[in-house]
Structure formats: structure tokens, C-alpha cells
Amino acid sequence: MSNFSEERLYKVLLAPVISEKSTFVADKHEQVVFRVLRDATKPEIRAAVEKLFDVQVESVQVSNRKGKVKRFGRTIGRRDHEKKAFVCLKPGQEINFQALEAK
Template sequence: MNAERLMQVILAPIITEKATFIAEKSRQVVFRVLPNATKIEIKEAVELLFKVQVDSVTVLNHKGKTKRFGRFVGRRRNEKKAYVSLHEGHEINFAEVV
């Protein structure tokens, strides 16, 4: 894979209460990724950026909600989330990563 493309695949980590619970329980980390990213690209990008071994990647396409703002109807953005399972003994600590 192209290293430049891999650097752009991961947009941001998702740090919510649910994501934190999953990280503690089953060694998974949640990322927001590009809409056209594949599982193989996500796996290689995480291994390249964070120097960890990845067991598996599960992908979720999350459609944005339609919301109402007074008399105007708007829509939240669509997201693609990646649940990345890490190999035994590997961990990503976002407080240490610069």
C-alpha cells in the first residue's frame, strides 16, 4: 500500500463512553475512517501509525441523523467507524501519542 494513502485513512479516534468500555473489555479501539477505506487499509494504517499488531478490523457505516433546527431540517454527517481488535499484549494509549 501507498504510505501516503495509509496516513490519510484514519481521521480521528472516537473517545466516547461506549468506546472506552469496549477498549477496556475486549482490547478494541474505535476510529473514524475515510468512507472509501477498506479493512486491509485500516489494518495497515493502524500498524504503521501506532506500531502495534492488529488481529481484526470490523467496519460500521453510520448514517447521519436527520435533525430539526427550528423550522429548518438538517442532517448530521455520515461516518464510517472501524473497530480494531489488537493482538494480545498490545495497547494504544492516546495520552502518550503525539
């Protein structure tokens, strides 16, 4: 964990993903889903989650999603690409986002 700068670890996690699928995954597999930087690595993500939320991480899976092509009249654009991390916590560990919001 000491291999990564503390400043970098605070930037790796962008936001938790709160959706129907992510809550299903959280209940069934004890995983939490985060949007992360596109150049973040699995060890960086693991270190960031362990440092910020004071939990133990069992494994990390990542998913790269290509941005959709969208049109607005004649103009064609593209949404940004996105990387999501599915962080599997060790048994008995959990992250409560509502308690963190209250602080």
C-alpha cells in the same frame, strides 16, 4: 502493506473515538475505535493502524452510521454519514493516546 500508498494510509484514520462505549470495548475486548474515511477498506485500516502506532492488529470490524436528519426552524438538514472501525489488537499490544499527545 506495500499495496497502499503511504499518503493514503495517513489519511484513512480521522480520529479516535473517546466515549463511554469505546472505553468499555477497549477494556473488555482489547479493541480501539477510530473514525475512518467512508471509503476506507478493512485492509487499509489494518495497514494504517499498524504503520502509525507500530502495533499488530488481529482483526477489524467496521460500522457505518447514517447521519441524523436535523431541523433548524423551517430548514431541514442532515448530519454527515460516519464510518467507525473497531480494531482488535493482538494480545499484549496497546495504544496509549495520552503518551502520543505528549510527543
